[in-house]
Amino acid sequence: MRKRFWKQFGILCLMAAMLFVLLPVRVGAEDANAENLSKQCRYTADFKLHDEWLKDADFDTVQRINKGKTVSVEWNDSVPVASVYLSFYGAPVAYTVRQFDINGQLLSEEPGVLLYNVLIETLAQTRKVSIRADEDNCSLCSLYAYGAGAVTDVHPFLPTVEKADYMTFAMHPDDDVLFLGAVYPLYEADRGLTGVSMIMSTKLPEKFQRQRRQEDLNSSWALGLKTQPVFGGFPDIPQDYYEKFHHTFTKEDVTRYAVTQIRKYRPEVVITQDLNGEYGHWQHKVLAEGVRAAVPLAADPNYQPKGYPASEAWQVKKLYIHLYPEHRITLDVNRPIDALNGQSAFEAATAAFRYHETQIKKDNHHVSTKEYSIAEFGLAYTVVGDDTQGVNDMFEHVDPYALSVTPTPEPTAVPTPQPTDTPEPTEAPTAAPTVAPAASGTPAPIISDTELEQKHSTADPTAAPEVPAQPDSEPEENTNDSKTTLLLIGGGLVLLLSGLLAALLIVRRRR
Numbered sequence: 408m409r410k411r412f413w414k415q416f417g418i419l420c421l422m423a424a425m426l427f428v429l430l431p432v433r434v435g436a437e438d439a440n441a442e443n444l445s446k447q448c449r450y451t452a453d454f455k456l457h458d459e460w461l462k463d464a465d466f467d468t469v470q471r472i473n474k475g476k477t478v479s480v481e482w483n484d485s486v487p488v489a490s491v492y493l494s495f496y497g498a499p500v501a502y503t504v505r506q507f508d509i510n511g512q513l514l515s516e517e518p519g520v521l522l523y524n525v526l527i528e529t530l531a532q533t534r535k536v537s538i539r540a541d542e543d544n545c546s547l548c549s550l551y552a553y554g555a556g557a558v559t560d561v562h563p564f565l566p567t568v569e570k571a572d573y574m575t576f577a578m579h580p581d582d583d584v585l586f587l588g589a590v591y592p593l594y595e596a597d598r599g600l601t602g603v604s605m606i607m608s609t610k611l612p613e614k615f616q617r618q619r620r621q622e623d624l625n626s627s628w629a630l631g632l633k634t635q636p637v638f639g640g641f642p643d644i645p646q647d648y649y650e651k652f653h654h655t656f657t658k659e660d661v662t663r664y665a666v667t668q669i670r671k672y673r674p675e676v677v678i679t680q681d682l683n684g685e686y687g688h689w690q691h692k693v694l695a696e697g698v699r700a701a702v703p704l705a706a707d708p709n710y711q712p713k714g715y716p717a718s719e720a721w722q723v724k725k726l727y728i729h730l731y732p733e734h735r736i737t738l739d740v741n742r743p744i745d746a747l748n749g750q751s752a753f754e755a756a757t758a759a760f761r762y763h764e765t766q767i768k769k770d771n772h773h774v775s776t777k778e779y780s781i782a783e784f785g786l787a788y789t790v791v792g793d794d795t796q797g798v799n800d801m802f803e804h805v806d807p808y809a810l811s812v813t814p815t816p817e818p819t820a821v822p823t824p825q826p827t828d829t830p831e832p833t834e835a836p837t838a839a840p841t842v843a844p845a846a847s848g849t850p851a852p853i854i855s856d857t858e859l860e861q862k863h864s865t866a867d868p869t870a871a872p873e874v875p876a877q878p879d880s881e882p883e884e885n886t887n888d889s890k891t892t893l894l895l896i897g898g899g900l901v902l903l904l905s906g907l908l909a910a911l912l913i914v915r916r917r918r
Contacts, residue, residue: 408766409464411658415683416794424527424536439556439557440451440556440557440558440559441489441553441554441555441556441557441558442452442546442553442554442556443550443551443552443553444482444486444487444537444552444553444554445461445462445480445550445552446462447482447486447552448480448481448482448486448488448552448757448766449480449481449482450478450479450550451478451479451481452460452472452476452477452478452479452830453476453477454472454473454478454843456470456478457470460548460549461478461547461548461549462550462551462757464495465548465646466496466548466549466615466616466617466618466621467548467615467616467617467618468548469496469546469547469548470546470547470548470550471542471545472538472540472545472547472793473545474540474541474542474543474544474545475539475540475541476539476540477537477538477539477540478537478547478550478782479535479536479537479538480535480536480550480552481507481534481535481536482534482535482552483509483534484509484534485556486552487554487555488533488552488553488554489528489529489553489554489555489556490526490527490528490529490552490553490558491526491527491529491536491550491551491552492524492525492526492527492549492550492551492552492553492554492558492561492790493524493525493527493538493547493549493550493551493608494523494524494525494547494548494549494560494621495523495524495546495547495548496543496546496548496617497544497546498544499517499519499521499522499523500521500539500540500541500542500543500544500545500640501519501521501540501542502518502519502538502539502540502541502542502545503517503518503519503538503539503541504516504517504518504519504527504536504537504538505535505536505537505539506529506530506536506537507533507535507537508532508533508535509532509533509534511535513531514530514532515530516652518541520825521566522564522635523621523624523635524560524561524562524621525561526553526558526561526622527802531546538550541759541807545888548617551668555677556604557789558859560621561565561691562625562628562635564626564628564632564633564634564635565633566634567603567634567635567637567672567674568601568603568634568672568811569672570672570673570811571595571602571603571672571673571674571675572600572601572602572674572675572676572802572810572811573594573600573603573674573675573676573677573678573801573802574600574603574604574605574668574669574672574674574678575587575590575591575602575603575605575674575675575677575678575679576605576665576677576679576694576698577605577606577607577679577680577694578606578607578680578688578690578694579606579607579608579619579643579690580606580609580619580620580623581619581622581626581760581763582606582607582621582680582691583604583606583623583626583627583636584626584630584756584759584760584763584774585685585756585772585774585779585781586680586681586729586781587678587679587729587752587777587781588630588704588759588760588774588781589738589740589752589756589757589781589782590602590678590738590797590801591604591627591630591631591632592607592630592631592744592750592751592752592755592756593738593739593740593744593748593752594801594821595630595631595632595633595803596630596631596744596746596747596755597631597744597745597746598812599811599812600802600810600811600812601634602632602634603634603637603668603672603674603812604627604632604634604636604637605634605635605636605639605668606620606623606637606638606639607639607641607661607664607694608640608641608642608643608656608690609640609641609643610640610903615765617764618765619765620638620763622762622763622765622766623636623762623763624636624763625759626759626762626763626812627759627762629758629759629762630753630755630756630759631744631746631747631755631902634650637668639664641656641660641661641664642655642656643690644689644690646655646688646689646906649689653689656690656693657693658693658696658697658700658868660697661693661694661696661697661698661701662697662698662701662704662712663712663713663714663715664697664703664712664715665698665701665705666704666710666712666715666718667712667715667716667718667878668703669702669721669723670705670718670719670720670721671718673721673804674723675723675724675725675802675805675809675810676723676725676726676727676801676802676805676863677698677702677723677724677725677726677727677730678725678727678729678730678784678801679694679698679699680693680694680695680728680729681695681728681729681730681779682686682695682696682699682728682731682820683730685729685730685779686772686779690776695728695729698726699726699728699787699788702723702726702788703788705720705721705722705723706720706721706722706723708720716913719761722790723788723790724789724791724804724805725786725788725789725790725791725804725805726739726786726787726788726789727782727784727785727786727787727801728784728785729779729784730779730780730783730784730785731784731785731786731787732785732786732795733785733786733787734785734786734794735783735784735785735796736784736785736786736794736799736800736801737782737783737799738781738782738783738784738799738801739752739782740753740756740776740781740782741753752781753774753776753781753782753786756774756781757773757774760774767900775882784801789804789867791804791805792804820905826856843853864901888907
């Protein structure tokens with residue numbers, strides 16, 4: 408009888424252990440990739456709709472929507488839609504997102520986020536999401552309905568800044584990683600500055616135009632950029648087609664466009680590619696020459712680029728060119744960066760380049776610190792003086808208070824007042840005069856000069872707010888939901904096991 412009891416008890420322990428192992432997998436299941444439920448949904452529009460273009464995985468099938476027109480995706484109660492994903496083929500334009508319940512009642516209406524890829528979280532009662540174009544040139548290549556879970560290709564980029572700390576000009580998607588890939592990890596991810604990454608050519612004579620933009624969006628996020636790249640839309644002309652199409656991309660074209668973009672984003676520092684085109688690509692050469700000409704012209708109030716609206720002059724402080732032979736600096740690309748989970752700039756760029764799948768297949772290039780090194784630049788233009796040898800900082804001599812991350816001012820030492828002897832009164836003290844209260848009934852507070860200075864000083868926007876110290880007896884709050892869930896599961900299993908053991912003991916006694 409005893410052997411039978413312990414055998415049953417052992418089986419129960421084994422079952423409990425299996426449950427304890429398997430249940431955490433179910434708890435973390437929501438972190439897996441979301442299921443695409445688009446085929447279970449119905450697509451409608453107030454125009455001729457090609458819904459198969461919106462549901463397929465091809466970035467180059469495009470549904471164009473005229474201003475004022477609407478496309479919708481809807482589902483019934485049996486389809487567990489948690490979010491709706493949309494991606495723009497061209498530059499995002501203004502649109503409105505509306506959510507409806509199963510009876511057609513409007514639940515919410517809000518302007519859409521102007522990113523190339525957007526994930527719209529649905530409300531619990533939502534059974535229909537509508538996208539209305541508020542401008543012309545609205546073109547969608549994807550409109551999916553997803554279940555719960557993670558969705559790839561969606562990154563929470565911030566809106567492009569109005570005033571940039573730096574600006575990079577790269578010719579093609581992937582040139583920013585291959586040749587300028589150290590700039591973003593070191594200055595954006597690590598130092599916290601904000602830049603604008605300009606990709607000049609995204610109008611390709613081949614397929615994969617939108618896919619190459621997507622590859623650059625993914626790699627830019629991996630490099631630490633806070634805002635999505637700006638795509639210029641110039642043509643990509645391979646070496647073999649130079650004679651036939653070189654007139655469609657000239658130094659003058661680049662100069663005019665670069666001036667408008669520099670004046671728009673007002674960077675302190677500009678960085679661009681090699682004057683020799685790295686491996687000799689003619690468009691890289693034209694880009695570098697055009698940007699070098701644009702930097703001083705952007706500061707000339709008498710220069711207005713033909714074909715563009717008038718713009719206000721802006722003085723760039725420094726221009727760095729990749730592999731430029733004069734006034735060389737070497738960036739530290741091997742130092743671990745906490746914001747990138749300990750990756751160095753070189754490691755981050757190497758990982759980011761893997762997102763450029765269309766280029767990896769060609770096996771032409773790779774991120775390097777030797778050939779076309781991502782660490783080597785030269786100062787080609789400056790209005791703040793030459794760099795100090797050995798400092799290797801693109802922002803040396805740039806006014807730190809002109810940057811988005813300003814240094815914390817050093818506190819001014821306040822002299823400690825010395826105590827003075829109180830003179831002995833020569834006459835009997837008189838009673839202090841009575842002060843009448845203020846008309847409001849509350850005396851006005853007295854503010855010292857130091858407090859006034861502090862109230863009107865510029866606060867550091869990046870400084871973390873002070874957190875009041877907690878008493879030693881106060882336990883630290885556990886914010887890790889998954890750990891809490893596992894503890895609850897473990898406790899429940901222990902209670903269940905104890906109950907089963909007690910039941911077996913009772914049955915044994917009765918027998």
